[in-house]
Every structure is written in structure tokens, then in C-alpha cells.
Amino acid sequence: LAKTTQPISMDSYEGQEVNITCSHNNIATNDYITWYQQFPSQGPRFIIQGYKTKVTNEVASLFIPADRKSSTLSLPRVSLSDTAVYYCLVGGRSSYKLIFGSGTRLLVRP
Amino acid sequence: DVKVTQSSRYLVKRTGEKVFLECVQDMDHENMFWYRQDPGLGLRLIYFSYDVKMKEKGDIPEGYSVSREKKERFSLILESASTNQTSMYLCASSGSWIYTFGSGTRLTVV
Known part of the structure; x- marks a missing residue:
């Protein structure tokens, strides 16, 4: 499983767009990129998954450049309730084992 | 809505x-x-x-065992x-590369 590197923490203000970048230099051809969100005292929650280019859902967008060695989770117009830890994970769909990194602690201020 | 329930x-x-510690999922994963x-x-x-x-075994199995008698x-x-x-x-379950987590059990051993 490819190792990922994310910023330890980020600060933002309500209404701003937040971009969290994840580096995964050793990503394999069949690996997908998945992001999870975790609030205190809860289990992680799936946000978005992608393989290449751009993926968008009702919560976030995921940008993946052509070389796939990094990805960026974009949260539009964050609110206080988006304060959480965000994890980037990389792995192939043939591998059912998830390895979590340290995640990015996002703090949204009023 | 899919669910993973921790007892x-x-x-x-x-x-x-x-x-x-018990975990039950209703997604047929x-x-x-x-x-x-x-x-x-x-x-x-x-x-x-x-x-x-x-x-x-995962990364830290020492001191633990598991049982899966039913799916x-x-x-x-x-x-x-x-x-x-x-x-x-x-606890988490997955049918593919997307995991669903339970809310967690906070265990204190005194």
C-alpha cells in the first residue's frame, strides 16, 4: 500500500474554500485515492474517491493530476461543522486492508 | 442507510x-x-x-483475538x-474499497 503524506493541520474561516493536498509518490497503477472525515469520538466517514482527473459529489471535489502522485481534496465554503480530521488513503480495490496515516486536522474558525 | 453497529x-x-466487543453490519459485506x-x-x-x-492479523494483534461465526x-x-x-x-466493514465505520467503543481498563 502506498504511503501518503498530508499536512498535520490547517486553519480556515467560515465560508472559505479549503484545499488539502496529499502526496502519494508510490501510487500503483490500480490504486484508488479515497478521503475520509473523522469527528471526535466517531468513526471515520467516507467523503470521496477517485482514480484520475476530477471527481465531485455533494460534499467535496477531488483533483488528481495526470501523474497521480498527489491529490487535492477541495471543500467549498466550509462551515464550523467541517472542523475534523481528514485522511487520505491510497490502495487498490483488490486489497481490502486500509492503512490510515496521521491525517490533517482542519480547524474552521468563525 | 447502511450501518455498522457496535454494541x-x-x-x-x-x-x-x-x-x-461486538460489531454487526447490515450491508452483507x-x-x-x-x-x-x-x-x-x-x-x-x-x-x-x-x-x-x-x-x-493486522498490525497489532497481540493480546487480541477475533471471531466471525456469521457474516x-x-x-x-x-x-x-x-x-x-x-x-x-x-469496527468497519467493506464490500469494496469504501469502508463504513461504526461509532466506536471507548474502553477503559482499570
């Missing part, structure tokens, strides 16, 4: 007790997982199961609880 939200047990989460150490995989009666139920067993097993325990 207890909070547990307090004594050192040396045998502890059972093949794969189920137990993680523990500790401050500064992130989520660490204890055991996982990819089929009924099948199990594999929907995956139990984590602490054979003889110790204070260093005080932690948040998270």
Missing part, C-alpha cells in the same frame, strides 16, 4: 477480565475490520476478516484486559 459506546473493565485509535498513534489495524470463519457479526476479544488496551475501538 457498546463506553465500557469500563478490570485488569485481567475477558472482554468482548464480506470484509470486516477492527481498529484501535489512540492519540498521536492514529488508527491501527488489529484484525480483519474477509469471510466467515476467516481472519487475518454480519465480527467480535473482538481481549483475552485478559490490560491497562494499555484502554483505547477507542472502531
Whole structure:
């Protein structure tokens, strides 16, 4: 499983767009990129998954450049309730084992 | 809505007790997982199961065992609880590369 590197923490203000970048230099051809969100005292929650280019859902967008060695989770117009830890994970769909990194602690201020 | 249910939200047990943590999923998923989460150490995989009666060790299996007698139920067993097993325990299931987590069990061993 490819190792990922994310910023330890980020600060933002309500209404701003937040971009969290994840580096995964050793990503394999069949690996997908998945992001999870975790609030205190809860289990992680799936946000978005992608393989290449751009993926968008009702919560976030995921940008993946052509070389796939990094990805960026974009949260539009964050609110206080988006304060959480965000994890980037990389792995192939043939591998059912998830390895979590340290995640990015996002703090949204009023 | 898909669900992973952990039997207890909070547990307090004594050192040396045998502890059972139960997890049930209603998604007919093949794969189920137990993680523990500790401050500064992130989520660490204890055991996982990819089929009924099948199990594999994760990264930190020592002091734990598991049971998967039915597809929907995956139990984590602490054979003889110790204070260093005080932690948040998270169960997850997946049918593909997207995991669904339970709300967690916060176990305190005194």
C-alpha cells in the first residue's frame, strides 16, 4: 500500500474554500485515492474517491493530476461543522486492508 | 442507510477480565475490520476478516483475538484486559474499497 503524506493541520474561516493536498509518490497503477472525515469520538466517514482527473459529489471535489502522485481534496465554503480530521488513503480495490496515516486536522474558525 | 453497529459506546473493565466487543453490519459485506485509535498513534489495524470463519492479523494483534461465526457479526476479544488496551475501538466493514465505520467503543481498563 502506498504511503501518503498530508499536512498535520490547517486553519480556515467560515465560508472559505479549503484545499488539502496529499502526496502519494508510490501510487500503483490500480490504486484508488479515497478521503475520509473523522469527528471526535466517531468513526471515520467516507467523503470521496477517485482514480484520475476530477471527481465531485455533494460534499467535496477531488483533483488528481495526470501523474497521480498527489491529490487535492477541495471543500467549498466550509462551515464550523467541517472542523475534523481528514485522511487520505491510497490502495487498490483488490486489497481490502486500509492503512490510515496521521491525517490533517482542519480547524474552521468563525 | 447502511450501518455498522457496535454494541457498546463506553465500557469500563478490570485488569485481567475477558472482554468482548461486538460489531454487526447490515450491508452483507464480506470484509470486516477492527481498529484501535489512540492519540498521536492514529488508527491501527488489529484484525480483519474477509469471510466467515476467516481472519487475518493486522498490525497489532497481540493480546487480541477475533471471531466471525456469521457474516454480519465480527467480535473482538481481549483475552485478559490490560491497562494499555484502554483505547477507542472502531469496527468497519467493506464490500469494496469504501469502508463504513461504526461509532466506536471507548474502553477503559482499570
